[in-house]
Amino acid sequence: MKLQINDTFLKELPADPIKENTRRQVSEACYSFAEPTKTEFPEIVHFSFDVAKILGITEDEAKSEEFLKVFTGNQLIENTTPYAMCYGGHQFGHWAGQLGDGRAINLAEVSHNEKQWTLQLKGAGATPYSRTADGLAVLRSSVREYLCSEAMFHLGVPTTRALSLSLSGDQVMRDVLYNGNPAYEKGAIVCRVSPSFLRFGSYEVLSARQDHKTLKTLVDYTLKHLYPNCELNKAGYIQFFKEVSLKTLDMVIHWQRVGFVHGVMNTDNMSILGLTIDYGPYGWLEDYNKAWTPNTTDAEHKRYQFGKQSSIALWNLLKLANALYPLIEEAEPLEEILNDYKKLYAGKYLGMIKAKIGLEINDEGDLKLIEDLETVLGKTETDMTIFYRNLSNVSNDLVVPERDEVSFLDTVFDAFYKPEEVKGEVLFFWKDWFNSYLERLQKETKSDADRKLIMDKVNPKYVLRNYMSQVAIDAADKGDYSIIDELYQLLKQPYSEQEGSEKWFVKRPEWARTKVGCSMLSCSS
């Protein structure tokens, strides 16, 4: 492999002077040197040729012994020095102090086709930031991260990518339900790829320590490499914050569009590039319940539930603004950006849902139409993905009958988990909504076929439903990686009809309703 190394992070930012891999507080530095732990029987489970290509790795190289060794942490890339990044974070609303890459190690930064990428192993052993944990990751969480980050990319959602999924060959002890029943699981390593892994928490930790010198160095680095249109002065810092807020907003709108719930939107999991990062106890909305979160650790307060992701992102942006304040020393422009976020969100959210239901022109009744849709979707368990995807088959000249019959709902009927509940008040609401929707469609100019084409580009047919990952994980645990590959291939074209794949366009099966890993996930990974 001939990767073009371009280690700007290492060269331009201050390093922790201590070289030992011991756990500690690290000050006046952005990273600490840390090498991956070697493993005896590593094995590549899957690799993404798409991601290999953007790095300049050929298919043959990706199948080589060298690739296996490098991306399981058993061999260093020539002329590189691996490191773990220092960051802090607000976790579940509280400042948690230094966190850092406790189980992530950046192997190198590479340039290819004028793009810059950082290669990062997750689960390759302890670092100075591992605190009381082991620095490792298990197969189930690694399969989930690997498949989901690539699926999100193909859905058009800003995200970090994944190059490879490997087994370390070692066993890792985990207590999945945190109920005193630890067991051994297969250890795994994902190689993640992103233009940068900087997070809100990278800036927060320096600000919290009043290390304004390093803060300025890091912000200037960020602007130079990631926000090159921002100047290195106060106006540029404000512009930077504005751009981060716009990117974050864009990411959250995409999450709401495809039904993705991140699950742990702590500020250490918020990318400075507005990328979806750190796939932990995330989940996909199945029935349209805005209060849903897959994360059992958050079951009580549901801080990170689907419907609150935008306000949490705003709260996180406020924490970033506070962290940047020492460089700007003016609250007003930052407050203005935060206020704009709220206004922009309302407009973008409306536009996004309008696109999902095939509306292009503006009409004063649109907001109410969408509010009513969200209400009726919540009346009885209704599958978000199936509903929106099939709505594009509704014809302009559909007539809602006066009588108490459900046939007008034929196109979307598959979306109901409990079809027997679609009667009485629920049916009345659906009739009402469809009448308004059909009336509203009359104001549009597109034909049924053209509207369908456009709707099918924003309403995915295939998403990584929670149970699908679990099916792939259960097989992988037994050494069968075929479902990982099947899902990986399927999710490369989430908006396309794919022959032979209809089995993945179905509601969550009943067995998955309460199964751990499907409807609920802990942070144990």
Ligand code: AMP
């Ligand atoms: P998360 O919320 O999963 O993104 O992780 C929060 C913090 O805990 C980060 O600093 C992680 O690096 C760290 N962490 C999570 N799991 C482990 C682990 N198994 N070993 C070391 N650090 C970990």
Ligand code: MG
């Ligand atoms: Mg994290």
